[in-house]
Amino acid sequence: MALLIQNTYQFKFDPAAKMPFTDVNESMASYEAIQAMTQQGITLGVSETTFGPSMNMNRYSFSVFLARAENPLLFK
Amino acid sequence: MKRVGLLTLLLAFLFLPSHIFAEETDTYLIHANEDQLEEIKVQFGAVTKEFEEIPLVELKLSESDKAALQEQFSSAEIYPNRQYETAADLVSPSFSMIKSAPKQTSPYSGKGVKVAVLDTGIDTEHPDLKVAGGVCTAAVCASKVPYDDNFGHGTHVAGIIAAQKNDSGIIGIAPNVQLYAIKAMNNRGSGSTAQITKGVEWAIQNKIDILNLSISISVNDRPLELMLQEAYKQGMIIISAAGNEGGSGQMDTMTYPAKYSSVIAVGAVNNDFSREENSSIGPSMEFAAPGTEIFSTYPKELDEWDNKIDGYRNLTGTSMAAPHVAGVFAIYKEQYPGLTNVKLREMAQATAKDLGTPGRDNVYGFGAIQYEKEIKAVPFIQAAIKKGGISFTLKNSELATSPSLKEGTTELKSTGTNKWETYKTKGNYSFTFSYTDTKGVKKTENLSISLTEPAFKDVTMTSWFAPHISYLYSNNMISGYTDGTFKPRKEITRAEALILIGRAKGLDGKARNTVFKDVSANNAASGYIQAAYDKGILSGFPDGTFRPYQSVTR
Numbered sequence: 356m357a358l359l360i361q362n363t364y365q366f367k368f369d370p371a372a373k374m375p376f377t378d379v380n381e382s383m384a385s386y387e388a389i390q391a392m393t394q395q396g397i398t399l400g401v402s403e404t405t406f407g408p409s410m411n412m413n414r415y416s417f418s419v420f421l422a423r424a425e426n427p428l429l430f431k
Numbered sequence: 432m433k434r435v436g437l438l439t440l441l442l443a444f445l446f447l448p449s450h451i452f453a454e455e456t457d458t459y460l461i462h463a464n465e466d467q468l469e470e471i472k473v474q475f476g477a478v479t480k481e482f483e484e485i486p487l488v489e490l491k492l493s494e495s496d497k498a499a500l501q502e503q504f505s506s507a508e509i510y511p512n513r514q515y516e517t518a519a520d521l522v523s524p525s526f527s528m529i530k531s532a533p534k535q536t537s538p539y540s541g542k543g544v545k546v547a548v549l550d551t552g553i554d555t556e557h558p559d560l561k562v563a564g565g566v567c568t569a570a571v572c573a574s575k576v577p578y579d580d581n582f583g584h585g586t587h588v589a590g591i592i593a594a595q596k597n598d599s600g601i602i603g604i605a606p607n608v609q610l611y612a613i614k615a616m617n618n619r620g621s622g623s624t625a626q627i628t629k630g631v632e633w634a635i636q637n638k639i640d641i642l643n644l645s646i647s648i649s650v651n652d653r654p655l656e657l658m659l660q661e662a663y664k665q666g667m668i669i670i671s672a673a674g675n676e677g678g679s680g681q682m683d684t685m686t687y688p689a690k691y692s693s694v695i696a697v698g699a700v701n702n703d704f705s706r707e708e709n710s711s712i713g714p715s716m717e718f719a720a721p722g723t724e725i726f727s728t729y730p731k732e733l734d735e736w737d738n739k740i741d742g743y744r745n746l747t748g749t750s751m752a753a754p755h756v757a758g759v760f761a762i763y764k765e766q767y768p769g770l771t772n773v774k775l776r777e778m779a780q781a782t783a784k785d786l787g788t789p790g791r792d793n794v795y796g797f798g799a800i801q802y803e804k805e806i807k808a809v810p811f812i813q814a815a816i817k818k819g820g821i822s823f824t825l826k827n828s829e830l831a832t833s834p835s836l837k838e839g840t841t842e843l844k845s846t847g848t849n850k851w852e853t854y855k856t857k858g859n860y861s862f863t864f865s866y867t868d869t870k871g872v873k874k875t876e877n878l879s880i881s882l883t884e885p886a887f888k889d890v891t892m893t894s895w896f897a898p899h900i901s902y903l904y905s906n907n908m909i910s911g912y913t914d915g916t917f918k919p920r921k922e923i924t925r926a927e928a929l930i931l932i933g934r935a936k937g938l939d940g941k942a943r944n945t946v947f948k949d950v951s952a953n954n955a956a957s958g959y960i961q962a963a964y965d966k967g968i969l970s971g972f973p974d975g976t977f978r979p980y981q982s983v984t985r
Contacts, residue, residue, distance in 0.1 A: 356928070356983050362968040363932055398985070411982035415896045415919035417928055418909065422899035425906075425935055429844050429852060430899060 356412055356420065360397065361388035364424050368394045376406040383408065396431045397423045459497065462487050463507035471507065475500055520602035523591070524702065525721030531604045531759055531802040533596070541605025541761035546592055547639040548754070549630045550585030550646065552578045552614035554730040557742055559600040560589055564637075565612030568629040569622055578612040582620050583733045585612065587746050588645045590728030591754035592761065600743060601727060604758025605765075611639060616646065624652050631658045635665055640764055643757040644671040644694070645750035647686040656691050663693035666879070668764070668772045670757045672749035673698040674711030681793070685713035695776060698795065699723065699752040704786055706794050710749055716796035718779070719786055722752035759802045766804075769814040769862070769878035781808035812836065812864050812878060819856060819885045819901035823878075825849035831866035831874075838862050854901040857886040887917040894919065908934040926956035926979035932968070933959025947977035954979060 368391040379389050389406055392398050397420050401407040423430045458479055461471060465486050472478055472488060475496060480489035489512060492500065501509060526532040533540075547565075555562050555576045565578035573579035580586045593610045594603035615630035616622040627646070634642050635658075642662065648655075659669060671689040673696045678684030689696035689711075696715050699707035699722025706712075707722050724745045731742040756779075763775050770778075783798035791797050810831035813824045825834050828849045836843045836851045838860065843851040862878040885904040890897050900917060903909040908931055911917040933940050933956075940958040947964075950957050960977060963969045971977045 356985050359928065359932060359969060359983075363936060363963075401985075407985050410985050411922045412985055413920050414917065414923045414927070415890075415894070415900065417923045417931070417983060418903055418919075419896050419899045421908070421931055421935060422902045426902065428846055429854075430902070 356417060357388040357392045357398075357408075358385040360420060360424050361391045366391045366395045366424075376400055376404060378405045379408055392420075395424075395427070457493070458489055458491050458512040460487060460489055460510040460512055461500070461507055462510070463504060467504050467507055471500065471504060474503075520594070520596055520598060520600065521726070522602055523721075523726055525725055525755065526604060528700075528702070528704070528721050529755055529759060529800050529802060531755070531762065533602060535804070536604070536762050536802055539605075539762045539765045540596070541593070541608035541758070542765050544605065544608045544641065544761045544764045545611065545637070545639050546605070546608040546641045546643065546757060546761055547611040547613050547634050547637075548585050548589045548592070548643045548645075549613040549615050549627065549634070550580075550588055550643075551582035551616040551618070551620055552580035552585050553589045553610065553612035554580045554586040554728065554742075555612075557586060557590075557728050557730065559594045559597065559728050559742070560586070561593075561595055561610060562589075562612050563609040565614065566630070566633045567614040568626045568633065569614050569617045570626065571617045572614060578614040580612070580614070580730055581618045581733075582616070583729050584620055584645070584750065585614070585616070586730050587725075587727045587744070588643060588750060588754045590743075591725060591751060592643065592758045594728055604755065605761035608641075608761050611637065622646075624654055628655045628658045631655070631662055634667065635662050639667060641668045641670065641757050641760050643754050644669065644688055645753045646688070647672060647674045647676075647749075648688065649686055651687055651690075655688060656693075659688055659691055659693045663772065666772050668695070668757075668760050668775065669693055670695045670697060670753050670760065672753040673713070673716055675699075675709040675748050675750075676711045677709045678712045683713035683793075684711040685715055686711060690715045695756060696796065697749060697753040697756045697800075699747070699749045700786070700795070700799060704784075704799060706787075707747065707749075707752075710752075710794075712793045714793055716791075716793055718756050718783060718797060718800040719795040720752035720755035720800050722749055722755075723747050725751040727751070756800050759800050762802055767811070767813065768816055769880045770811060771877055771879070774811060774876055778806050778809050778811060782806055810834075810866060810868070812876075814878065814880060816880065816882065818905040819882055820852065820854050820905035821860075821880055821882070822846070823851040823862075825864075825866075830869055834864070834866040836862055836864050854898040854905060855882055856890060856892055856897050856901055857882050857884055858892065885911070885917075886915070887911050888915050890917045890919055903931070903935075906935075922982040924980050925977065925983055926950075926954060926960070928983045929959045929963055929969070929979075930956045933962060938962035938966070945977070947971050947975065949976045950979055 468486050477491040522532050553562050567577035573581050592603050593608050594601045596602050596606045613630040615627045671694045673689045674686035676684035688694050696717045698719050699710040700719045701723045729744045734740050736744050780797045782803040784801050785798040786795040810827045813826050815822045846852045859881045865875045939962050942952050942957045944952045945961040
């Protein structure tokens with residue numbers, strides 16, 4: 356999801372910012388996308404320290420992220 | 432005008448304009464042999480159209496040219512270029528007096544607005560009227576459909592408001608309203624307190640937006656007043672004829688229910704805006720509207736007045752003036768969703784065409800009602816509904832300082848200066864608009880908006896994510912399942928996610944073969960998947976698959 360949304364919306368983000376999640380590392384293809392998602396406020400992870408990158412998503416949470424990506428003014 | 436117990440209809444016999452179906456212009460069609468046609472074109476020029484399959488040209492000719500051509504080319508056939516038009520709905524000239532002709536009100540037509548005519552019923556078989564429903568509270572009802580009109584008065588009133596746009600007969604001010612008949616008056620045009628009060632109650636229970644009362648009662652009838660007060664409190668716009676009692680000077684000849692403060696009283700004017708001589712006068716007068724020789728629908732079986740048994744006739748009186756005002760309010764009601772009866776009344780007052788003594792007076796009230804497409808005199812909220820989305824714009828913002836729009840105690844998200852937006856599921860919602868007016872007075876106004884969609888069985892406003900889903904739904908990105916559910920907690924597949932992204936970004940979703948070996952043109956998402964691939968949004972798995980049915984991971 357993170358990669359798909361970031362590829363679609365190309366949000367600006369700070370690549371030097373500290374990654375708050377212990378289950379995400381730089382070798383993952385979605386590393387930068389996850390940085391963008393959290394900095395953009397689209398998702399804040401499943402806990403303070405975990406993002407849950409391999410967890411499956413349900414229809415409502417994907418809808419929430421897409422709405423936030425489409426219209427940050429209304430949904431962030 | 433109908434009195435309780437006593438009938439006074441003012442009649443007028445007028446010849447009706449006949450429709451023009453064909454009309455000559457100064458262009459002509461010339462049919463002759465090819466050689467002659469060439470010569471004609473050289474000599475007479477001004478060819479406006481040529482035909483290929485038969486020797487025929489269209490020419491612009493003066494009367495003398497035409498005669499000359501015919502003389503020189505005696506075998507040439509000259510035909511007039513006739514203008515054909517479909518038989519049109521006749522627009523009452525009275526509508527232009529209040530800026531409510533179809534040209535002036537377009538694109539609004541009263542769509543979605545429920546209007547009831549409490550009267551002698553409405554002719555349910557009239558080809559120019561579509562009655563959505565009704566009730567009979569009179570002592571004597573019609574035999575087949577209880578609220579059918581066997582007197583004529585109610586049918587005439589109804590036609591002014593809502594005669595159909597059907598290229599025949601007439602058209603009403605608001606032809607697309609849902610029209611309801613409340614037959615509280617019997618076949619002699621009379622009714623009792625209980626019958627009329629019961630009719631108003633039916634209007635409340637059936638959520639009627641606009642109630643037309645072209646009735647006149649000489650006494651103050653408290654039970655009726657109480658019921659009308661309740662209807663007004665619940666948001667109904669109530670309009671009544673002022674009465675046809677004449678009068679002069681400071682006399683108060685107005686009748687009930689027009690005199691009640693919950694009711695908008697309408698007097699009648701002639702075609703030149705002068706008072707119709709019998710129109711009542713008094714301090715409760717609110718608007719003037721056309722009421723002289725108004726041409727409208729009438730039950731055909733009773734239409735014996737003008738020697739034309741065609742289902743139409745002229746009538747005069749404040750009974751005919753009131754439905755003009757009801758029609759204008761129906762247009763406003765459609766144009767301004769959410770505004771209360773109180774607010775719409777204020778807006779109509781502020782835009783009336785002042786007549787007689789400057790300001791409000793006993794003869795014309797605030798003046799002749801006028802439909803104004805852009806009301807300038809009053810600050811108000813223009814709401815626009817797009818499925819589950821409501822956007823609000825403050826109009827005439829220069830007249831309102833510190834504007835605020837709240838739902839309960841929460842300020843709505845602003846999407847720009849004097850603009851707000853919110854997304855909801857099916858239901859009724861109330862908002863509060865507050866501002867300070869130009870006199871420094873703090874004002875608070877309510878707005879109530881009904882949404883009919885999205886109506887997913889398993890997503891309601893109790894779910895925190897409902898606004899997000901409604902947003903996607905309102906922007907045609909997601910539609911849920913055919914069984915009316917959304918299944919919010921079901922895992923989302925990669926194919927479904929790509930459909931959502933594709934719709935959000937306006938990608939070409941036409942099903943087609945893709946670069947992925949497991950996504951063929953048979954897959955509903957194939958178009959979006961290929962389009963996303965082309966845009967570099969996705970790349971698939973190293974083995975050349977996309978795995979469309981696998982769940983999306985975070």
